[in-house]
Amino acid sequence: MALLGIGSRIEHPTHGTGVVTNVTSELYWVTFIDKGLETITHDDDYKVIEAVEDEVDTVSFYEVESSLRQLLKRYSDISEVIPIADKWKGGTLSLVPKDPNLAGKDLPIDTFFHKIVMVRDRIRVMEQKINASKTLDDQDKIDLQQYITRIYGSLTTFNVLFKNSSQNFKGEGGKK
Numbered sequence: 526m527a528l529l530g531i532g533s534r535i536e537h538p539t540h541g542t543g544v545v546t547n548v549t550s551e552l553y554w555v556t557f558i559d560k561g562l563e564t565i566t567h568d569d570d571y572k573v574i575e576a577v578e579d580e581v582d583t584v585s586f587y588e589v590e591s592s593l594r595q596l597l598k599r600y601s602d603i604s605e606v607i608p609i610a611d612k613w614k615g616g617t618l619s620l621v622p623k624d625p626n627l628a629g630k631d632l633p634i635d636t637f638f639h640k641i642v643m644v645r646d647r648i649r650v651m652e653q654k655i656n657a658s659k660t661l662d663d664q665d666k667i668d669l670q671q672y673i674t675r676i677y678g679s680l681t682t683f684n685v686l687f688k689n690s691s692q693n694f695k696g697e698g699g700k701k
Contacts, residue, residue, distance in 0.1 A: 528567065529553060530577040537571045545577075608688040609638045638686045645694065648676060 529535070533545040535555065543557035552564045565571065616634040655661065655669045678696020687693050 527576075527578075529573065532577040534574040535571045536574055537565065537569070540565075542574070607642045607692050609635060609686055610688045613638070613686055634686070638683075641680070641683050641686065645680070648673060 528548060529545050531545055531548060534542065535545065535553075536542050537555070537557065540555070540557040540560045540563050543555040543560075543563070545553050546556050546562070547554035552566060553569075554562060554564050556562050613634045618632045618634050618637050619629060620632070621629040652670070652673050655666055655673075658666065661669070674696055677694045680694040681696055684690070684693040
């Protein structure tokens with residue numbers, strides 16, 4: 526069956542009469558007179574009152590953008606910009622040995638934070654590769670995922686450096 530275009534009018538047994546206002550690869554977005562905006566699948570049960578030819582691409586801009594984002598995350602070394610908490614910007618991390626005869630080391634916190642973020646990004650890539658693996662069985666994937674979760678848990682100490690708590694490390698206790 527040919528896809529309906531935007532502007533097509535339909536009669537749905539549950540939602541009533543409506544007009545197709547958007548078309549994606551899997552769904553029609555229909556504004557119904559009584560129910561408002563609803564999404565239905567292309568093979569849903571409906572009667573066509575008036576069909577308009579599908580003159581638009583059946584993949585929405587949102588779907589293209591989401592796919593592109595996923596591909597860039599999966600196949601590039603480019604990561605999102607993760608800001609450091611304002612109170613740490615320009616600060617210094619001082620490593621002081623117990624033995625006073627040994628020299629300490631001062632390190633810019635921004636540099637240290639960047640390294641922590643790189644570790645997190647590489648763990649995420651490893652996690653994606655494990656989940657996408659065709660050679661690992663499901664139990665191996667679960668076991669490796671548990672190790673990764675424990676790694677994240679070990680890194681929660683560094684959450685104090687993140688500006689946005691949504692970007693923090695989360696271990697077992699951070700799961701909801």
